[in-house]
Amino acid sequence: MSDEAPHRAPTIYDVAKAAGVAASTVSRTFARPGRVNAATAERIRQTAAELGYRVNPIAQALPTGRTSMIAVVVSDLANPFHNEILRGAQSAVAEAGYTMLLADAQESGSREREVLERTMSTVEGIVLATSRMPDSAIRMIAKQRPTVVLNRTLADVPSVVTDNPRGMRRAAEHLGELGHERITYVAGPEASWADGTRWRALREAGLALELQVRRIGPYEPTVAGGARAAAELLKHPTSAVIAYNDMMAIGLIRALTTDGVRIPQDVSVIGFDNIFAADLVTPALTTVAAPLAAMGTTAVRNLLAMIRGARLQTAEPVSLPSRLVVRASTAHRRRNRTSPAWGTTKAPGAEVSTAAGSR
Amino acid sequence: MSDEAPHRAPTIYDVAKAAGVAASTVSRTFARPGRVNAATAERIRQTAAELGYRVNPIAQALPTGRTSMIAVVVSDLANPFHNEILRGAQSAVAEAGYTMLLADAQESGSREREVLERTMSTVEGIVLATSRMPDSAIRMIAKQRPTVVLNRTLADVPSVVTDNPRGMRRAAEHLGELGHERITYVAGPEASWADGTRWRALREAGLALELQVRRIGPYEPTVAGGARAAAELLKHPTSAVIAYNDMMAIGLIRALTTDGVRIPQDVSVIGFDNIFAADLVTPALTTVAAPLAAMGTTAVRNLLAMIRGARLQTAEPVSLPSRLVVRASTAHRRRNRTSPAWGTTKAPGAEVSTAAGSR
């Protein structure tokens, strides 16, 4: 149909010929601008522009090993928690002129390994967000490429986390100030580093603030998981609950509400993460907000520093401050109707469930 | 500290030497398995495994042009709408043994161009999700690399969209069945392809179903945008509203509720997309669900087909079915208190706003 030749993208040689210089000079012009005569450099840029020349990143990467790509692998792309993190990461990556390679482990440690296997040799560094791999596997990776883990700590591997202890402490204080004396922690995945630190922090806060704390779970860190927890909670109700994350808190609130329990009048609920939906549910969720975007950005910036040769001898994890966002799901404890049962407020037609319930 | 030499990754040559064959044979073993003696192939795989050899994807890409990477660029990574799409895309990409390169345009057409500029030469194909670039720019891109656009149609560029007309029709029917006679459409971004098709579809549905329809906007496709629309809506209230997307619907509901308008008793509200939060808000949002994950998957699969040489002469956009998810934000119209004002149901202390209100 058309006369156009199948236009091959112009190379360094095309530019060199057109500008009447050696290929190496063209290369220098773009890679090592100082090392070439200003006049000729200008001429070269000129002709390069005319020809529409663009350096070929992969050809460039072959001899240098510099691909300008970093891999970000998340444990679960569907989890809204990763949204803001990704966004922060992406902007930091772009800002540095790098490109982000995204992989989803779909909550599977083995899939995570696979994808890294395929990807690792292509990238200059790796961010592992909420990795599901065992420590040993992560160390293996970190030995081969600069690596930063997010939401987890690991000896010898740089990491970025949120200050869970402080956040949990604030949550407990908040509940204490509202008059609550017993707090139930609804645990997330056992394998989760964050879950461990949160529960530990709550126990310590309980000691310090003279609050009684207990733990139920583990449950999946989802709305469904939270709903499941409600049944268990009802066996031994407390007037205050802290959930591993917002999704679980939301699930919990829904299930409790369905059972006729009023939030926050009967039970105060606090979540973690401050995901987008936390502000939209009813009642709006009081939650410990993680600086999601900042975590992504920080992880990437630190990774880039390592790539540039910084040794980051500070083996200490970078801990970003979290803050308590008070919304409508927490309120003063009402002395007259704590445990053992909230049965009096039952919604019409709902199945009765008491503290001694067997569900 | 240690004696380990700075281990260079083993190459094809290392394997060749160790196995006593030519390098090309090793290459064939991995790239063109049929073309080599089963026995020697086995021996080569063996020694390769022992040496821990992995093919170097970028070295492989240089002579062949096959990078096994595709770029996905989204207009806004923070928009929950893209979550499921990305997830679907990622899984299709991984399934094909490809790697996904993710870029965020941050709602800026120029940033989108930039990132594509840097990225294009590295990938075998491109998915443009909700692109903010002008048609001409997209055509330019599509000329250089196989491209599929998502959520938009464009002559000569393969696309994947949802069946907005059908979805809108279903929404209108639903409202009609509930006795509503007048529907307000709250418009999203003017530049949005989806907005155009949705409004047009509603007009047509209005004609067919003998419903009165009108349009207000445009507003930003966010919670804030929806809230802003509430003020305008109150000037000329209707008993039913369809918003451009869920975020706007949520914002609208919030603002109306604050003004003492009850949803769905006073106003029925329908959104689009069925994002994660739609099921969590109160009242739960009736919405036209897009098959988000399927869209991502389909776009990628079609792109891969093009990469493999399919011409996809079917210039027709691929239209995926949407379905109406009925939840709690829609209800029967109550004859006795339609427009002009919902003032009678005013929440105590809230400012009065009538149809003639001036806010």
Place this chain on the structure above:
DNA sequence: TTGAAAGCGCTAACAC
């Protein structure tokens, strides 16, 4: 400051 030449690790003819 510039040019010539030798790779980076892999593939793809082309012979044998």
Place this chain on the structure above:
DNA sequence: GTGTTAGCGCTTTCAA
């Protein structure tokens, strides 16, 4: 089937 030999487009000594 398998080996030989040029490259892919760019960088990087090493001379000049």
